Amino acid sequence: MRGGDIAGLLIRQARLQRDWSQEGLCRGICAPSYLSKIEQGKAAPSPEVTELLLHRLGLVWTPEPEGLAPCWKALLSGSPNFDSLYEQLVQPRREILAFSPLAADALLLDAFYADEMRPLPVEWEPFLSTRQLALQRGLQGRWEEAVRLEPLPLLAAHYGEFLYAEGEYTAAIEVLRDAYRSASDAGYPHLMLSCRLWMGNCYSDLGRMEEMLTHYSVAERLAEALRDTGSLSALRYNVASTQLELGQPEKALPYFASLPRPGFLDLHKLAICHEQLGHREQALTAVQQAEPMASGEMEQRMLALVRYRLEHPDYLHDDTYGTQLLDCFQRLRDTYPMGFTRFHLPWVLAWYKANRQYRQACRLLEEFPAK
Structure with a gap:
């Protein structure tokens, strides 16, 4: 186990927010040197001292809040019950937990619940246990280090x-x-x-x-x-x-065509299945169904490429198509998971080949080795 008493950090944060000196805060409660150790996590104050210091700061310390074990168990096991347990055990008690020994636990659980992977401020780290610090490293995107820690x-x-x-x-x-x-x-x-x-x-x-x-x-x-x-x-x-x-659209088509309530990506791929099988009208119908669902700019760009190919048979020699394709491909590389980029790779290679841009095609194949 590592870390110091979390009360020290909470006291320090509240004191600095009010621009109070250590001497002013601890007068009549404890020595300034002892408060300094508390704030650094080097001394664990008694519940009475903690309560008095926070009370002077206008805050209420809850020394023994209801535990969060069920919430932790759900998170660490990957259980889908985590969200409901968080909403039951953490969300309604945020203010209480914020000034309790479980303050760091509550913030970590909050970060995983929000799915924003938002780490705690760095000043919390000396006060975290090994497990808490490992989760903190994960929230920082330092997953390899997180796994080494715990x-x-x-x-x-x-x-x-x-x-x-x-x-x-x-x-x-x-x-x-x-x-x-x-x-x-x-x-x-x-x-x-x-x-x-x-x-x-x-x-x-x-x-x-x-x-x-x-x-x-x-x-x-x-x-x-x-x-x-x-x-x-x-x-x-x-x-x-x-x-x-x-390159097996005939195998993929039955799945995408059978969905009772297809989403945007389902319809996008249904359109491509029909396109590659030569079913132009069915492909255009799928594109038209998908267009109202394209909420983001990239979704609109991806779908626009399919429509352009369907409406312009000579698209491989059309500069407008090439510009749209290469711009979309670069944006996918910059912002989307690799799978989205790879999916669009064949069309980029076909464009380069049709326009005798063999050097660019070779460079791209080096960056995306053949499967």
Whole structure:
């Protein structure tokens, strides 16, 4: 265990906000030297001293609040119950927890609940336990360091997801495999499912269909046992998307065409399936259905490229199309996960080849090795 008494940090923060001196705050309660040690986390004050100091600052100290163990258990196990437990145990008691021994716990749980990965201010770090500091490193995006500090299955799984997003698929697979084993040892089936999904995603982006299906089949059995309909839908979408990316639109089409309530990405890929199979009218219908759903600029750009190809048969020799395509591709590289960029790679290569820009095509193939 590391870290000091969190009360010291809270006292220091409140004192500085009021621009009070240590001498003024502690007069009649304790010596200034003792307050200095408390604020540095080098001395653990008694509940009475803590309460008196915070009371003078106009704050109420709660020495023994209701524990947050169920919330922590749900977070660390990857349980979908985490959100509801947070809303029950943390959200209504934020003000109480903010001035209690569980202040850091509440802030960390809040960061994971909000899914913004917002770390605590650096000044909190000397007061954090090893586990809390590991979670803090994760929130800072320093996942490898987080796993070294405390090899929690949750942190390892997030590290694998981070590597996947960076396009480091081989490294991600190794990390996720270890995370899966540790989640299995700990009895965390939801994290096991997540790890298998992400390993399948890695093999999907690598174009290795057999390995992808192996991991997805295990993930499917786990999702069925857990009655996780969201993960089942994601699995089936990913399989069809990979088939489309590998040039098998006839295999992907039945999935995308059968969805009762397709979303934007479903319709985007349905349009491309029809486009590649020569079904121009069906492709345009799918584009028209998707257009009202394109909420962001990139979604609009991705869909506009499909429409342009359908409406301009000679698009490969059309400078307007080339400008739109290359701009969209660069924006995807800058802001989206690698999978989105790879999906659009064949159209960029086709453009370069049709316009005899072989050097650019070779450079791109070096950056995106063939699967």
